[in-house]
Amino acid sequence: MESVVAVPLDERRVTEPRGPDDDGERSLPALHPHRMEKRSFVAYRPPRANGSPALVEEFLEHAQFIAEDLDWLLALPHDKFWCQVVFDESLQRCLDSYLRHAPRGLDPAALPASPAVADMQKRLHRAVFMSFLRMATHKESKENFFTPTVFGEIIYNNFLFDIPKILDLCVLFGKGNSQLLHKMIENIFIQQPSYYSDLDEAVPTIMQVLNTILERCGLQQEGAAANEPLKLEARATATAMTMSQEDLVDLVLYLCDTCSTIYSFLDIFPAACATFQSHGFLSRLVSFYEMVVPDMEKAVRKRNFDDKSLQEDLWRRVSHSRRKMVEIVHLLLQHTCLQPILEGSENIQTFVEDFLQILTIFLQEKRFLADYDEQFPVADDISLLQQAFPLLDETRTSYLLQGVESAWETVGRTPPRLAPLNK
Amino acid sequence: MVPPRLTGALRSFSNVSRQDDWTSEAYDLKSKRLQRQELFSKEGLTWKKVTQFFRQHLDKAEQQTAAEQLKRILQAAKQIVGTDFGQETIESAAVFLFKTFYNKDQVGHEETRAIKQMFGPFPSSAAEASFAAIGQLAALSDEVQLEAFVRAQDSRPSLDRTPFGRNISFSYESYALDYLEGVPWACLEDGLSRDISLDF
Numbered sequence: 001m002e003s004v005v006a007v008p009l010d011e012r013r014v015t016e017p018r019g020p021d022d023d024g025e026r027s028l029p030a031l032h033p034h035r036m037e038k039r040s041f042v043a044y045r046p047p048r049a050n051g052s053p054a055l056v057e058e059f060l061e062h063a064q065f066i067a068e069d070l071d072w073l074l075a076l077p078h079d080k081f082w083c084q085v086v087f088d089e090s091l092q093r094c095l096d097s098y099l100r101h102a103p104r105g106l107d108p109a110a111l112p113a114s115p116a117v118a119d120m121q122k123r124l125h126r127a128v129f130m131s132f133l134r135m136a137t138h139k140e141s142k143e144n145f146f147t148p149t150v151f152g153e154i155i156y157n158n159f160l161f162d163i164p165k166i167l168d169l170c171v172l173f174g175k176g177n178s179q180l181l182h183k184m185i186e187n188i189f190i191q192q193p194s195y196y197s198d199l200d201e202a203v204p205t206i207m208q209v210l211n212t213i214l215e216r217c218g219l220q221q222e223g224a225a226a227n228e229p230l231k232l233e234a235r236a237t238a239t240a241m242t243m244s245q246e247d248l249v250d251l252v253l254y255l256c257d258t259c260s261t262i263y264s265f266l267d268i269f270p271a272a273c274a275t276f277q278s279h280g281f282l283s284r285l286v287s288f289y290e291m292v293v294p295d296m297e298k299a300v301r302k303r304n305f306d307d308k309s310l311q312e313d314l315w316r317r318v319s320h321s322r323r324k325m326v327e328i329v330h331l332l333l334q335h336t337c338l339q340p341i342l343e344g345s346e347n348i349q350t351f352v353e354d355f356l357q358i359l360t361i362f363l364q365e366k367r368f369l370a371d372y373d374e375q376f377p378v379a380d381d382i383s384l385l386q387q388a389f390p391l392l393d394e395t396r397t398s399y400l401l402q403g404v405e406s407a408w409e410t411v412g413r414t415p416p417r418l419a420p421l422n423k
Numbered sequence: 424m425v426p427p428r429l430t431g432a433l434r435s436f437s438n439v440s441r442q443d444d445w446t447s448e449a450y451d452l453k454s455k456r457l458q459r460q461e462l463f464s465k466e467g468l469t470w471k472k473v474t475q476f477f478r479q480h481l482d483k484a485e486q487q488t489a490a491e492q493l494k495r496i497l498q499a500a501k502q503i504v505g506t507d508f509g510q511e512t513i514e515s516a517a518v519f520l521f522k523t524f525y526n527k528d529q530v531g532h533e534e535t536r537a538i539k540q541m542f543g544p545f546p547s548s549a550a551e552a553s554f555a556a557i558g559q560l561a562a563l564s565d566e567v568q569l570e571a572f573v574r575a576q577d578s579r580p581s582l583d584r585t586p587f588g589r590n591i592s593f594s595y596e597s598y599a600l601d602y603l604e605g606v607p608w609a610c611l612e613d614g615l616s617r618d619i620s621l622d623f
Binding site: 038039040042043045046060061062064065071074075077081090093094096097099100101104105106107108122125126129130133134140159162163164165167168171172174175176177180198199201202205206208209212250253254257258260261262264301312315316317319320322323324371 | 425426427428429430431432433434436437438439440441443449450451452454455458536539540584585586587588591593594595596597598599600601602603606607
């Protein structure tokens with residue numbers, strides 16, 4: 001029996017009736033705008049916290065349209081699904097609007113009060129994820145697949161995925177679906193290496209976000225990062241202590257979202273660590289931490305809040321951000337230095353030197369170093385390094401470990417390993 | 424309002440995403456409903472076929488009653504779609520009402536929502552009137568025959584196909600605040616906590 005060789009979707013043609021007024025047939029590429037169905041997807045609007053019954057009803061009505069349309073989309077055969085995804089701009093807007101506006105677990109009042117709203121939100125959450133998962137899959141079955149390079153071009157040229165969307169996907173879905181997301185993002189970057197260039201272009205903007213936070217806190221003059229000359233009579237800027245409470249809340253939320261988003265992305269897709277590190281992100285983040293954390297903590301503790309629960313929430317968000325920044329640094333160190341050393345990569349000496357150099361930078365940032373050492377003891381990493389690379393300069397490592405002890409002393413705390421046990 | 428987000432800054436200040444022109448059209452439910460109505464009108468069952476069914480399956484005495492009820496359904500449909508639309512739209516709305524109510528025993532929440540999804544806000548009296556008329560029509564005819572007729576007219580593509588992702592396990596878990604330490608002043612007595620300095 002003759003076996004049929006499956007043809008990739010991008011090379012396939014189909015024969016279809018011409019239309020209601022014409023009995024004839026026509027041959028079309030399987031991926032063609034004429035094969036898209038007119039559906040008019042509506043954009044997503046998040047549920048309002050403590051919304052009135054009318055607002056709840058409005059949300060449910062709106063969301064019902066999206067849920068039904070996405071269910072329809074996911075039930076389409078492979079070729080029709082891709083015609084819709086590539087050519088229907090209303091669908092792309094709908095999915096993008098969800099990524100932009102869907103409540104994250106970290107948002108204040110993220111949980112909808114009404115069970116009906118929560119159920120609908122869950123339904124949408126799953127349907128949106130499955131839509132992106134299907135869009136990240138270039139081989140759905142033996143018969144339904146793309147030529148990998150063409151798949152890479154399609155998703156990139158049509159902005160089906162872009163860097164902000166990928167980051168949104170990580171922070172929205174990453175907690176419970178990290179393995180699936182890892183596979184998705186890995187496949188996207190493998191099939192379309194231009195995403196690495198985009199990431200390379202996006203990292204300076206992420207670093208600029210850190211600068212913006214510093215500027216808003218009055219910890220850095222505008223343009224200082226770009227080495228612009230500072231004005232002698234620069235206008236007095238607001239600080240975390242003097243800005244309006246609303247601005248402080250916004251700033252803490254921004255910090256919290258920024259740290260959580262970067263962390264979730266690097267945790268799910270560690271291959272991106274090298275791109276971040278190529279911009280000196282690690283040392284930038286560490287000095288940012290050293291400046292912003294004490295300043296924000298002081299503002300949240302010392303300012304007068306009428307609403308104490310808001311004050312407590314802000315404190316937890318600053319603390320969460322601290323933790324995430326420390327974890328980001330650990331991820332970057334782990335994937336750009338430690339792992340290659342432990343795996344016995346070529347140029348092991350370079351990685352060892354990078355690692356020691358980074359730790360030396362940490363020595364200047366006492367507060368950060370103590371916090372980092374609390375979560376990820378530097379001595380453990382050095383000990384690991386000594387086992388993997390016995391030629392390690394002992395004078396240097398002793399100097400580093402002394403620096404860590406000195407950091408603890410400077411911040412007036414005792415390392416947990418040395419703290420007396422509570423009886 | 425959406426809180427400030429890193430990805431918002433990336434969309435605004437970097438060149439790695441499409442600069443979309445977001446218009447209110449993207450949220451417009453009116454055009455979405457018209458689109459739905461248009462799709463529904465192509466689904467196979469027409470008002471003509473509904474009237475034919477009752478003409479063919481009822482005896483002469485019952486046909487008079489059926490004609491009155493069909494007229495009531497059309498009137499209710501007119502009230503629901505409004506006066507701006509032509510006969511074709513009204514008849515399509517009547518078919519929608521017929522399909523919604525022919526096998527129901529009350530105007531429930533689901534039915535109300537389905538009508539609102541299709542036509543927007545509507546007078547509940549119109550839904551009640553059409554429900555009563557359709558109930559009377561259904562009572563005149565054989566239940567099995569009526570069911571078979573409605574199903575036979577449904578030309579929507581079969582929804583038997585397993586949707587993508589049905590067998591993929593999905594977690595609804597989301598990131599939560601993961602803080603290093605609790606609120607430092609919560610466990611301390613008044614006056615003590617505020618004096619601790621965190622200035623380094």
